[in-house]
Amino acid sequence: MSKTLTETTTWFLACKTSDVAENLGACVKYKDDQIAIFNFSRRGEWYATQNLCPHRMQMALSRGMIGSTLDNEPKVACPFHKKTFSLVDGHCITDEHECRLKTYPVKVEGDDVFIGISQDDINMDAYGF
Amino acid sequence: MKIVIIGNGMVGYKFCEKLVAKMNRTHVNSITVFGEEIRPAYDRVHLSEFFAGKTADDLTMAPKEWYAENNITLHLGDPIQNIDRENKTVHSYHGITIQYDYLIIATGSAAFVPSIPGVEKKGVFIYRTIEDLEMMTDHAKKAKTGAVIGGGLLGLEAAKAMIDLGVTDTHVIEFAQRLMPRQIDDAGSDILQAKLEDLGLKIHTNKNTLEILGGDTISGMLFSDETHINVDMLVISAGIKPRDELAKLSGLETGQRGGIVVNDHMQTNDPFIFAIGECALYKGMIYGLVAPGYEMADVVATKLTGGEKAFTGYDMSTKLKLIGVDVASFGDPFISSDDTKSIVFQDAVKGIYKRINVSQDGKYLLGGILVGDAEEYNMLLQTTKNKVILPPHPEDVILGSRGGSEGADTGAGVLSLPEAAVICSCEGITKGNICEQVIDGAETVDAIKKCTKAGTGCGGCVPMIKDLVLNTLKSQGKYIRNVICEHFNYSRQEIFDLVRIKKLKTYDAVIDEIGKGDGCEVCKPAVASILASLWNDMVLNKGLDTAQDSNDRYLANIQKGGTYSVVPRVAGGEITPDALILIGQVAKKYGLYTKITGGQRIDMFGAHVSDLPDIWQELIEGGMESGHAYGKSLRTVKSCVGSTWCRFGLHDSVSFAVQIENRYKGLRAPHKIKSGVSGCVRECAEAQTKDFGLIATEKGWNLFVCGNGGSKPQHAVLLASDIDEETVIKYIDRFLMFYIRTADPLTRTATWLNKMDGGINYLKNVIINDSLGICEELEQDMQRFLATYTCEWKEVVENPELRKRFTHFVNAPKEKDPTVKFETVRGQKNAADWK
Ligand code: SRM
């Protein structure tokens, strides 16, 4: 969410706040793409990243466990081999050589949760591989 | 200062890494690397793991970005073609000319290919680069029989690779009279050969290849003894040849049998040019291993950044990896002179051979050989290198101390090593370095890895690092808190007690009250397990769901590709025809792969997450329930048919197994729990490999505890003999609850017992004699659990809110994950292989 947003961002209505259980994630379908969205209610924050875990190319991050590092950086652990990724900028915390996750801005208005898609994302390949 | 490096292999990369760490930017203003291969340096030592599914990326030492971030210009796929020493420039294949102040040659070596007629044929390979492996993989698809020339360290690795590639009919051809002639002696080699033959390899020693037969493609090999074999594929691994061609061309001094001659500072006869790694010839020796290469890199990096360091030779001890047989040699493996003695231990049944060479006075270890069991390799190597005084009976170092008091210190522990002992030979980190870092606050193995890089190479030294960390902390009078992770300053047992006393019921309540931060993938499942053991609330209730490990959260095991497996409980392995039919029907309807598991039940694989509740519903309607295959909880109680059918059966082992499985089903614990009940001592239910197991006797039952299968199998030990069923249940209740209260997270009962002060005698005292006075409490805990058991699947099936969560897309609940792919194998579907 540290990205500066340009006007080219389109806000896409992903789900209702109640669709994602507290402190858990869910997967959102956006065109042919899959986005993992996290309701980090313990911190009062929402995050979104690509759903694809770059380690073994598994569509799994939405089913991962969320938590934080010692420096209080929010993170998600992939259910497959427990590699952890920053929810803020998507870098892999457990393995510096692992690819970075794509992250998306999220905004909540009333009960509606929106994911911000920038122009580049829209042109991106379906699954990034 | 301008530095140019020729060769971006393991040592060339390590040099860059060391230089960057040591240098001061004002001195070095440019670093340029030329590599002949198209990818940045990768881990050649673990090249064979390519066949086990590692990708080129996994093997990369550092990605291209690393070089950019450190201002290193990297030219890949662009070999240097000549060195102009007069003008101090190098010229590359693509036409780049660049000036250097210092030039580092790290061109490594090439495979040595003997001049046998026919080596140019298709299907003949060498084994050095990722490209070699890619070509082999391709060719192996059509090959049935294979051969490797060379029975040394690399040749055997190549032979294993052939097997992994599916070329299971493989020959190893060795010119010398034994395998690994440089590392091990005749007796060790015999044992190794027998073990490799068990793996299916055909070993030929004393064999000289005359010709490679075939047309365009290899079809066979002819030997000097006039025998021949048919092969479709051949890997030549007969040794290495240093890549000194550039050096020769520019007039640098090279050795007669190859290699660039260097002095103690790795300097060639041109003081501005250094050579390191496998291309360097130091005192007549080529070092074909990575650790000495790294040491050479360190010598040059130190020198160029103003320090002083000399190369003084390097130990050539090695351990063979991968092949499935432990082989190691260290120090001087062969020595035999008047002032040395050898101690040899040989067990032809188990295939173990150990030899140590000891000084005449019995005080020092000089070297040795280990075949079949090389667990002590690291310790022995350090004992040799550091001249640690041996215990009074030197044989103890390979046999363990026998007789006398149990567990006596063999005297060769990591603590007895001097400060200068090199613990991590890949990175050259000493015991002193590690202990210093521990004192400075790096109090975990991970922290040590981060700040020293020790343990990040082959990983063989990690157990020693662990011991060093613990012992250094202890010696500083620090109470070693076995804390579960950074979010809790408590051990699992402490958390268990606090949660119980404070009556905490949700994960957030626990972390708010006694932890800090937001938790993580380590403490969440551990706390979730404690909460479940204590209160037995439905694991998906609000506040508990967030802390479940992924499998518990979906009440199923996640599989490759993202689908799930479903395992209904089949207590004691006893199943009715109706239940079998039901499983068959459900599997057919939802397109699931079925397999009989090792736990006497049936697993259905490949279920989409959104199908899970429907599948469970059908199983539940047919009278089945969750088998908790996903939980750290009771899995299966295996049974044999016992007295109901078997002519030897003493009691009804099936009924008892069913009763036990139903009693403890769903019980959450620090790790999974398995059991078995056998009807007589023939032990067909393998009760002695289980966390708790029962064997029928004439007078009742023998109760065994703390056995384990898995990677470190361990037999269970007898807790009580000839007891009746009621006593069995009482003891198991106490045993399980005591385990649940006191074990560390993810610790099976065997490991728990191994770490317990006082061992089995202590445990017997607690369980049978109630030495802690807690047995009544333990039994009550179990009663409370029994009264609250429910089937988790059923709760989801009946609860629309929970059911809603079993979808792949929140915003398209009816759609399945379109990326899930299957293949067909033997008429059933399988998960498509991952990338
Ligand atoms: C399905 C099955 C293999 C099969 O096709 O037969 C199996 C499959 C898995 N086993 Fe196993 N084990 C299976 C019987 C065994 C047995 C045999 C037995 O129980 O008699 C053992 C050795 C006995 C023992 O545990 O002491 C066994 C020792 C392990 C271990 C090593 C445990 C250890 O203490 O070293 C693991 C790893 C772990 O738990 O950390 C493991 C882990 C796994 C995992 C969970 C790996 C994973 O994380 O994905 C596999 C899950 C597959 C799935 O999703 O369903 N599995 N596993 C068997 C299921 C039995 C069942 O009905 O529940």
Ligand SMILES: Cc1cc2nc3c(=O)[nH]c(=O)nc-3n(C[C@H](O)[C@H](O)[C@H](O)COP(=O)(O)OP(=O)(O)OC[C@H]3O[C@@H](n4cnc5c(N)ncnc54)[C@H](O)[C@@H]3O)c2cc1C
């Ligand atoms: C399958 C296998 C298993 C092994 N297992 C072990 C083991 O278990 N333990 C162990 O200690 N060692 C092992 N080794 C040996 C270890 O890999 C080498 O000791 C190590 O790679 C040597 O590093 P290096 O940088 O000197 O050479 P290399 O890693 O070979 O790198 C040299 C690089 O220089 C390049 N080059 C050559 N000429 C030029 C030029 N003119 N211009 C530009 N670039 C050039 C080459 O293409 C190559 O990329 C193994 C080797 C193999 C092949």
Ligand code: SF4
């Ligand atoms: S042994 Fe167990 S964990 Fe390993 S592959 Fe087989 S099923 Fe999976």
Ligand code: FES
């Ligand atoms: S697939 Fe995500 S960690 Fe391996």
